[in-house]
Amino acid sequence: MSDLNVSPAQLSRFITATMQAVGLPEDDARTVGELMAEADLQGSDGHGVIRVPVYIRRILGGAVNVKPNIRVVEERAATALVDGDNGMGHLVMKRATELAIEKARTCGIAWVGSRYSNHAGPASLYARMALAHDMVGLYFAVGNANHLPAWGGLDMLLSTNPIAAAFPTHQEAPVVLDMATTVAAYGKVKAKAMMGQMMPEGWMIDRQGQPLLDPKRSDEGFLLPIGGYKGYGLSMVVGLLAGTLHGAAMGTEVIDFNNDDTSVTNTGQAIAVIDPAAFGDVHAFKLRVDKLVQEIHASERMPGVDQIWIPGEQSHLKRLKHLQHGIDIPAALTRQLDSVAQQLAVPTLADTPH
Amino acid sequence: MSDLNVSPAQLSRFITATMQAVGLPEDDARTVGELMAEADLQGSDGHGVIRVPVYIRRILGGAVNVKPNIRVVEERAATALVDGDNGMGHLVMKRATELAIEKARTCGIAWVGSRYSNHAGPASLYARMALAHDMVGLYFAVGNANHLPAWGGLDMLLSTNPIAAAFPTHQEAPVVLDMATTVAAYGKVKAKAMMGQMMPEGWMIDRQGQPLLDPKRSDEGFLLPIGGYKGYGLSMVVGLLAGTLHGAAMGTEVIDFNNDDTSVTNTGQAIAVIDPAAFGDVHAFKLRVDKLVQEIHASERMPGVDQIWIPGEQSHLKRLKHLQHGIDIPAALTRQLDSVAQQLAVPTLADTPH
Numbered sequence: 290m291s292d293l294n295v296s297p298a299q300l301s302r303f304i305t306a307t308m309q310a311v312g313l314p315e316d317d318a319r320t321v322g323e324l325m326a327e328a329d330l331q332g333s334d335g336h337g338v339i340r341v342p343v344y345i346r347r348i349l350g351g352a353v354n355v356k357p358n359i360r361v362v363e364e365r366a367a368t369a370l371v372d373g374d375n376g377m378g379h380l381v382m383k384r385a386t387e388l389a390i391e392k393a394r395t396c397g398i399a400w401v402g403s404r405y406s407n408h409a410g411p412a413s414l415y416a417r418m419a420l421a422h423d424m425v426g427l428y429f430a431v432g433n434a435n436h437l438p439a440w441g442g443l444d445m446l447l448s449t450n451p452i453a454a455a456f457p458t459h460q461e462a463p464v465v466l467d468m469a470t471t472v473a474a475y476g477k478v479k480a481k482a483m484m485g486q487m488m489p490e491g492w493m494i495d496r497q498g499q500p501l502l503d504p505k506r507s508d509e510g511f512l513l514p515i516g517g518y519k520g521y522g523l524s525m526v527v528g529l530l531a532g533t534l535h536g537a538a539m540g541t542e543v544i545d546f547n548n549d550d551t552s553v554t555n556t557g558q559a560i561a562v563i564d565p566a567a568f569g570d571v572h573a574f575k576l577r578v579d580k581l582v583q584e585i586h587a588s589e590r591m592p593g594v595d596q597i598w599i600p601g602e603q604s605h606l607k608r609l610k611h612l613q614h615g616i617d618i619p620a621a622l623t624r625q626l627d628s629v630a631q632q633l634a635v636p637t638l639a640d641t642p643h
Numbered sequence: 644m645s646d647l648n649v650s651p652a653q654l655s656r657f658i659t660a661t662m663q664a665v666g667l668p669e670d671d672a673r674t675v676g677e678l679m680a681e682a683d684l685q686g687s688d689g690h691g692v693i694r695v696p697v698y699i700r701r702i703l704g705g706a707v708n709v710k711p712n713i714r715v716v717e718e719r720a721a722t723a724l725v726d727g728d729n730g731m732g733h734l735v736m737k738r739a740t741e742l743a744i745e746k747a748r749t750c751g752i753a754w755v756g757s758r759y760s761n762h763a764g765p766a767s768l769y770a771r772m773a774l775a776h777d778m779v780g781l782y783f784a785v786g787n788a789n790h791l792p793a794w795g796g797l798d799m800l801l802s803t804n805p806i807a808a809a810f811p812t813h814q815e816a817p818v819v820l821d822m823a824t825t826v827a828a829y830g831k832v833k834a835k836a837m838m839g840q841m842m843p844e845g846w847m848i849d850r851q852g853q854p855l856l857d858p859k860r861s862d863e864g865f866l867l868p869i870g871g872y873k874g875y876g877l878s879m880v881v882g883l884l885a886g887t888l889h890g891a892a893m894g895t896e897v898i899d900f901n902n903d904d905t906s907v908t909n910t911g912q913a914i915a916v917i918d919p920a921a922f923g924d925v926h927a928f929k930l931r932v933d934k935l936v937q938e939i940h941a942s943e944r945m946p947g948v949d950q951i952w953i954p955g956e957q958s959h960l961k962r963l964k965h966l967q968h969g970i971d972i973p974a975a976l977t978r979q980l981d982s983v984a985q986q987l988a989v990p991t992l993a994d995t996p997h
Contacts, residue, residue, distance in 0.1 A: 367721035368751030368921040397722025398754040398915075402922060425888070439951045442942035446935075454880045456887075464883065466876040498945050515870025522820040522954040525935075526808045529818065533810075533931045534779070534922055540938045561752075567722040568756060568888055577887045581800075581879075584894045588796035591852050597796045600876040 292617040296643045300338055300616060301326035303626070303641040307341055308377075310633035311348045312355035317380055324379040324414055329616050332607030333411035333467070335476035338618065338638075340410070342625050343547060344377070345633070350550030353377060353407055359384055367396035370535055371403045375553050378409030382558055386418045386426070389562040393424055397567030402535035406556045408433045408546060412453035413467035413604070419562045420457050423571050427561040428453040431532040433554055434545035436475050436512045440521040443496055445511055446540045449474055450527035455601070457565075459575040461582040465601025470524040471512040478504050478512075483621075532557035646971040650997045654692055654970060655680035657980070657995040661695055662731075664987035665702045666709035671734055678733040678768060683970050686961030687765035687821070689830035692972065692992075694764070696979050697901060698731070699987070704904030707731060707761055713738055721750035724889055725757045729907050732763030736912055740772045740780070743916040747778055751921030756889035760910045762787045762900060766807035767821035767958070773916045774811050777925050781915040782807040785886040787908055788899035790829050790866045794875040797850055799865055800894045803828055804881035809955070811919075813929040815936040819955025824878040825866040832858050832866075837975075886911035 295303075305322030309315060329337030347353050357376025361369045369388055373381035385401040392399030409415070412428045419426030432448025439446060449469035456464040473492040481488050482504035493501040493510045501510035514520025532539040537557025544552045565574040582599050590597060618626070623638060630637045649657075659676030663669060683691030701707050711730025715723045723742055727735035739755040746753030763769070766782045773780030786802025793800060803823035810818040827846040835842050836858035847855040847864045855864040868874025886893040891911025898906045919928040936953050944951060972980070977992060984991045 363922050365751030365918075365921045366749065367753070368917075370922045395720065396750055397719030398752060399721070400752040400917060425884070439939045439942050441945055441948035442939065442951045443945055444938075444942040446938055446942065452877075454884075456880075456883050464879070466880050468870075468873045468876060472870055472873075496945070498947075515873050516822075516826055518952075519822045519826075519869050522822060523806075525818070525939075525954060526810075526820050529810050529932065529935070530779070530808075530917075533935060534917070534919060534928065536923055536927075536931070539931070540935045563722075563754060563884075563888070564719075565888060567719045568717050568724045569890055573890075574888065577890070577893070578883065581883070581887060581894045584798075584800055585793040585796065585879075588793050588798040588800065591795055591797055591850070593852075594795035597793045598872075600879060 292619055293623045293639055294615040294617050295638060296615050297326050297330045297611065299638070299641050299643050300329055303638045304338060304341060306635040306641065307345055307629060307633055310635050311345055313377070314356065317377070320383060321377050321379045324383065324410060327414060328410045330608055330611050331411070331413070331604045332611075333413070333604070335474065335480070336411040338626065339622055340408070342629055345629055347546065347550050352549070352551050352553065361388070367392055367399045369401045371401060373403050373406035375405050375407065378407040378556060378558070381406040382409040382415050382560065385558070386415045386560045386562070389560045390419060390422050390424060393562040393564045398561065398563045400559060400561045402531070402557065402559045404535045404537040404555060404557050405553070406537070406558055407554055408556065409558060411467055412451040413455065413465050413601070415560050416453035416455040416467070417463070417465060420455050420463050423457050423565065423575070425457070425563040425565060426453070426455040427563070428559065429527045429531040430558040431528050431537060431539060431543065431556060432469070433543070433556060434475065434547055435543050437471055437514055437521070437524055438511055440514070440518040447521070447524045447528060448543060449512065450524045450531065452527060456578050457575055458578045458582065459572065461579045462599070462602050462605040464578060464582065464599055465604065467601070470520050470527060471514055473512060475512065478507050482507065531559045535559070646973055647977045647993055648969045648971055649992060650969050651680050651684045651965065653992070653995050653997050654683055657992045658692060658695060660989040660995065661699055661983060661987055664989050665699055667731070668710065671731070674737060675731050675733045678737065678764060681768060682764045684962055684965050685765070685767070685958045686965075687767070687958070689828065689834070690765040692980065693976055694762070696983055699983055701900065701904050706903070706905050706907065715742070721746055721753045723755045725755060727757050727760035729759050729761065732761040732910060732912070735760040736763040736769050736914065739912070740769045740914045740916070743914045744773060744776050744778060747916040747918045752915065752917045754913060754915045756885070756911065756913045758889045758891040758909060758911050759907070760891070760912055761908055762910060763912060765821055766805040767809065767819050767955070769914050770807035770809040770821070771817070771819060774809050774817050777811050777919065777929070779811070779917040779919060780807070780809040781917070782913070783881045783885040784912040785882050785891060785893060785897065785910060786823075787897070787910060788829065788901055789897050791825055791868060791875070791878055792865055794868070794872040801875070801878045801882060802897060803866065804878045804885065806881060810932050811929055812932045812936065813926065815933045816953070816956050816959040818932060818936065818953055819958060821955070824874050824881060825868055827866060829866065832861050836861065885913045889913070
């Protein structure tokens with residue numbers, strides 16, 4: 290069985306059908322489908338259609354509310370707190386981001402936080418939404434499983450808590466950073482295990498502090514933060530901003546949503562949007578970002594380095610490639626999705642119209 | 644000659660006297676003196692009185708404006724852009740932070756950026772100012788010398804661009820992160836050179852990508868970002884937020900202020916202040932931060948680890964110790980400061996009243 294090549298619209302329609310089949314209203318199902326397909330389109334394939342099985346499992350387990358009353362529970366001129374009513378995170382954070390863009394337009398900056406949200410896909414998805422408005426987006430989230438102890442500790446109290454930042458440009462591809470505060474995201478560990486490969490030193494250590502290289506033994510150790518104690522501090526700060534500030538889960542309250550199909554996660558996220566027009570001419574700002582990108586591209590390179598990448602540039606190229614040639618879904622994943630389709634009595638991905 | 648033990652007030656008065664001697668108005672000189680002494684008080688000794696010689700040299704060289712017209716040039720409800728008129732960074736960022744606190748009180752969040760500012764000491768100084776108001780402070784700055792190339796590059800287009808974040812607590816010490824986006828700050832490299840010690844692997848590499856261990860050869864290589872390409876991305880994002888957004892220097896525009904006594908730096912910084920009251924009860928928020936701190940402190944420890952530290956905790960203990968026992972100024976630094984005092988015809992640090 291070879292890889293299945295699908296169009297972004299086909300992917301989006303398939304995901305929408307699965308979400309509708311488990312009870313999401315049509316509009317909500319379509320929003321989730323579009324945002325998840327967008328993740329695959331930009332190459333964030335650990336956060337796209339691959340998540341359908343676990344999302345569906347959790348919805349069927351009663352862990353996620355398919356008809357949430359997503360609402361603003363606290364509000365000031367430049368801030369809001371959105372209670373997601375335990376709905377799909379994509380719905381909660383799309384709503385939060387739209388509100389932040391609106392508020393930033395008048396106030397210059399806005400911060401909209403969530404509580405009782407859920408996993409919402411790649412961090413950059415929401416930061417990027419600001420770009421169409423010539424604004425800067427920043428996103429912070431509490432990861433949905435603790436794989437990181439405090440520096441020197443053994444109890445996993447922190448997660449990969451990601452940061453995303455998106456900056457509009459004029460001629461160049463937008464600058465988009467999307468990173469976990471750990472050296473490797475946990476999805477990469479799972480991918481190594483699936484491929485039967487060892488992990489490089491520096492990804493994980495065991496409880497004695499020794500390098501852990503076998504991804505099949507990953508539950509005997511934990512992820513390493515970037516820059517040692519610095520990444521630990523950064524993960525904690527992101528968690529305080531995205532979770533603790535909003536009354537969402539942090540520390541011992543975080544549940545491992547990959548291994549729990551019934552518990553409410555109370556996930557916290559934050560989107561901050563900055564309007565560059567509040568600091569001067571927007572076009573001039575975009576030209577300054579272009580100039581920095583061009584200076585970096587023109588850098589002298591270290592021996593053996595073919596190209597210097599800007600954050601978000603590889604993702605931008607994947608998007609262009611996928612738009613032209615479609616997205617390849619690995620055979621193993623297609624089999625999993627076929628089995629979900631059968632369970633829900635919806636057409637398989639291959640049978641979904643282009 | 645042994646170390647000189649001084650009180651924080653003595654340190655502040657000495658710095659104030661040097662600043663007045665080179666032309667700063669009395670109030671401004673006192674503000675700079677207090678903030679620089681505060682840096683030593685909290686243990687940020689690479690950013691306190693040690694900087695007097697270079698600041699004075701640059702002021703005398705005409706690189707810094709001693710009587711700036713610091714003013715708001717762009718303003719919205721939750722944002723402002725402060726033009727520092729090339730004044731001391733401490734004055735610019737104190738003003739910016741006070742404005743951000745005021746705006747956050749009504750809008751929930753505020754972002755105040757600077758351009759034509761200068762080096763302003765440790766990042767945490769400004770983030771911490773939010774704590775007295777039970778608010779959260781975030782600070783970003785463009786470092787004042789490029790020591791970091793893009794990942795895979797050789798041209799040093801980026802700096803150690805630091806991030807600080809401060810969170811109020813109820814019973815626990817406040818959580819305060821203050822970190823460069825490089826593995827080591829450049830001040831640590833200089834300190835190793837002064838002590839005649841080698842650097843650990845991972846701090847710097849040479850132009851072939853090989854580890855550089857001798858700090859005396861530091862100009863043959865460059866600093867490494869935390870987490871490899873991730874830290875490069877983070878440094879770039881911090882620079883875009885603190886510099887490019889505000890029309891301040893980034894990339895090739897950044898000058899090395901340690902080796903240039905005449906050029907205007909056009910330093911950019913940003914302070915963001917979030918009022919937790921915009922998201923619910925402030926006391927409940929502080930208790931949640933306490934709870935996370937307590938969970939981390941109570942973590943099981945890795946073999947050989949005596950204590951698990953919270954970001955800002957060691958700095959907090961240094962502050963308490965310095966308040967009780969005074970601050971020790973190394974003999975070598977005292978000699979440098981004595982020579983500045985002689986040049987400016989002000990009392991030496993030792994002769995400054997307690």
